Amino acid sequence: MVPAKSSCPTGWKIQYTVFLTTHYDGFQKSEYICTDNDPEYIEGTRINNFDGKLFYPVKTVCGSLPCPPYTNGTIVKCAVCTK
Numbered sequence: 001m002v003p004a005k006s007s008c009p010t011g012w013k014i015q016y017t018v019f020l021t022t023h024y025d026g027f028q029k030s031e032y033i034c035t036d037n038d039p040e041y042i043e044g045t046r047i048n049n050f051d052g053k054l055f056y057p058v059k060t061v062c063g064s065l066p067c068p069p070y071t072n073g074t075i076v077k078c079a080v081c082t083k
Helices: none
Strands: 013-023 033-035 055-057 077-082
Touching (some): 033 077
Antiparallel strands (some): 013 033, 013 077
């Protein structure tokens, strides 16, 4: 997974590109993942709403990141690459 990019390094193949997401669980640490815009699921397991893990897009914050080149409040893209 390549955060903040919509492309892969030379010699790598892009699988998909979308947005960097994380889940909110109070103030506990969380992993960042590149969430597919059209995720697959196992038939019969898609449930309307049990509020399991809810994933939120990651936005830039100036100060944590240098602005420019980043713009404050922008949703961060990501790419999933394979070799």
